[in-house]
Amino acid sequence: MAKAIKTVSTVVSKVEDLGNDTKRFTLVDQDDWELPPFRPGAHIDVHLGNGLVRTYSLCNEPDDDRRYVIAVKREPEGRGGSNFMHNHVEVGQPISVSLPRGGIALDQVGSNVFLAGGIGVTPFISAIRHLERRGRSNYVLHWTSRGRPVLTDMIAPAIEAGRVRLYDTNAQAKPVIAAIFEEFAGSGLAACCGPAAMLKTFGDAVSAWPEERKHIEMFTPPKVIARSDVPPYELYLSASNKLATVTPDVGLLGTLDALGVDVPVSCGGGICGACRTRWTEGPPIHRDRVLSPAERQNELIVCVGDCAGQRLVLDL
Amino acid sequence: MDAIAIDEPEVTMSWQGVVRFLHKTPRAFLPMRSFPSLELVAGRGIEGDRYFVGQETGFYSHKPEEGRQVTLFEMETLEALQRDHKIELLPEEHRRNVTVEGVPLNHLVGRRFRLGEAIVEATRLSTPCRHIEEILGKAVFDPLINRSGLNCKIIAGGTLQVGDAVRPI
Numbered sequence: 001m002a003k004a005i006k007t008v009s010t011v012v013s014k015v016e017d018l019g020n021d022t023k024r025f026t027l028v029d030q031d032d033w034e035l036p037p038f039r040p041g042a043h044i045d046v047h048l049g050n051g052l053v054r055t056y057s058l059c060n061e062p063d064d065d066r067r068y069v070i071a072v073k074r075e076p077e078g079r080g081g082s083n084f085m086h087n088h089v090e091v092g093q094p095i096s097v098s099l100p101r102g103g104i105a106l107d108q109v110g111s112n113v114f115l116a117g118g119i120g121v122t123p124f125i126s127a128i129r130h131l132e133r134r135g136r137s138n139y140v141l142h143w144t145s146r147g148r149p150v151l152t153d154m155i156a157p158a159i160e161a162g163r164v165r166l167y168d169t170n171a172q173a174k175p176v177i178a179a180i181f182e183e184f185a186g187s188g189l190a191a192c193c194g195p196a197a198m199l200k201t202f203g204d205a206v207s208a209w210p211e212e213r214k215h216i217e218m219f220t221p222p223k224v225i226a227r228s229d230v231p232p233y234e235l236y237l238s239a240s241n242k243l244a245t246v247t248p249d250v251g252l253l254g255t256l257d258a259l260g261v262d263v264p265v266s267c268g269g270g271i272c273g274a275c276r277t278r279w280t281e282g283p284p285i286h287r288d289r290v291l292s293p294a295e296r297q298n299e300l301i302v303c304v305g306d307c308a309g310q311r312l313v314l315d316l
Numbered sequence: 317m318d319a320i321a322i323d324e325p326e327v328t329m330s331w332q333g334v335v336r337f338l339h340k341t342p343r344a345f346l347p348m349r350s351f352p353s354l355e356l357v358a359g360r361g362i363e364g365d366r367y368f369v370g371q372e373t374g375f376y377s378h379k380p381e382e383g384r385q386v387t388l389f390e391m392e393t394l395e396a397l398q399r400d401h402k403i404e405l406l407p408e409e410h411r412r413n414v415t416v417e418g419v420p421l422n423h424l425v426g427r428r429f430r431l432g433e434a435i436v437e438a439t440r441l442s443t444p445c446r447h448i449e450e451i452l453g454k455a456v457f458d459p460l461i462n463r464s465g466l467n468c469k470i471i472a473g474g475t476l477q478v479g480d481a482v483r484p485i
Contacts, residue, residue, distance in 0.1 A: 003378055004375070004376075004378045005343075005344040005345075005373065005374070005375060005377065005378070007345075008343075008344070008345045008346070009343055009344075009373075029342075029343070029346060031342060033341070033342060033343070033346050033347075033349070034346065034347045034349065035346065035347075036345050036346065036347065036451060037347065065347075099345060099450065099451065264379060266376070266379070266443065266445065267443045267444060267445045267446065268445055268446035268447065269444065269445065269446050269457050271443055271444070271461055272443040272445075289461075
């Protein structure tokens with residue numbers, strides 16, 4: 001049986017060595033179709049085909065809707081993703097990616113103050129291109145780098161207009177982060193992406209700001225359907241003799257998926273009945289809208305189901 | 317008590333609608349693109365669409381279904397979402413191929429009808445899916461229950477154009 005398609009199929013159309021151990025990759029649809037939309041500063045999971053999945057911010061802007069542009073700095077001591085991207089990803093290669101997630105909720109009229117460290121600039125490149133495309137200049141980017149920064153070609157007009165402050169920390173002092181944000185304390189958005197020490201300093205500088213006015217760029221996991229506060233429980237699949245623990249963040253369906261069980265899920269919302277499954281131990285929590293009370297005595301719609309007890313046994 | 321003979325009039329469907337928008341996409345997750353016309357192929361689907369039989373690349377392609385050859389959606393549902401739920405759902409966002417106006421889709425399951433010069437047979441009502449919410453970021457799942465469109469197989473193919481009539485056989 002064919003497997004469900006869970007990722008967006010793209011092809012690498014361009015690989016550019018920008019120097020400073022950084023490469024820029026452009027991903028497109030094989031027929032140059034529009035790609036799924038995204039917000040300024042969103043990110044995608046890149047499936048590297050060898051089991052590695054890495055998350056990278058998009059550098060391009062939402063209106064540039066036929067490509068995903070990512071920049072990857074080689075981290076020799078990293079976990080392998082950046083090395084794989086640098087050493088093995090070539091033009092013409094197919095690459096699967098997730099739907100874009102996250103993004104920066106830009107202040108539409110007030111100021112947007114961005115603070116970036118090194119390659120952490122990528123979400124702000126996207127945001128700045130988005131703002132510049134709309135003829136807006138209500139932002140400033142403070143950007144530190146060790147040596148020559150890369151990706152400057154993507155925001156050249158902003159740099160020429162003086163809306164980007166560059167700090168080469170090999171040659172000059174780091175910016176005083178608290179001072180940068182002090183003058184914007186009353187209004188506007190503050191956002192930061194960079195190394196942990198910068199994030200910490202930034203967090204301290206804007207600690208008194210309301211949450212909706214500050215953005216610390218962290219990659220967000222895919223959304224899970226809102227669940228009740230069901231505690232973890234044991235899942236046993238009697239037909240295949242598999243055992244796992246279902247936790248709230250993964251859920252029953254995610255756990256079945258991780259176990260490699262092919263449940264015919266369709267609507268994913270408990271209304272179509274495609275994933276009805278027999279249960280023998282529970283009791284389950286039913287959240288579907290298709291089973292009758294009698295059917296619920298031995299069947300469960302697993303896409304929205306859970307367990308009220310400590311152990312759920314399914315006939316799978 | 318004796319049954320009373322009632323001379324009931326025969327019920328016939330008397331609607332006539334029109335094709336307002338046509339969309340297709342070649343692969344799962346990619347945005348739907350609008351076209352002035354689509355080529356419907358009997359028994360297979362829409363040329364270039366992700367559910368064209370034999371070249372399936374859609375989100376549900378691992379679960380083949382002949383009724384997925386062409387899918388329809390009502391303009392009236394888009395209006396109802398705006399009116400009743402303040403949700404703006406655009407014709408390219410519901411991910412069905414044909415947006416029609418004046419066609420009572422929920423009444424047509426099991427019936428054949430004309431779609432422009434083509435003839436289709438409705439196999440089942442479409443169900444909404446969380447997949448659409450994931451793509452759109454709009455909470456449309458619940459409001460679309462029981463009015464998420466119609467799945468059809470193509471009995472006789474042909475070119476379908478925006479503005480074409482949709483009518484009973």
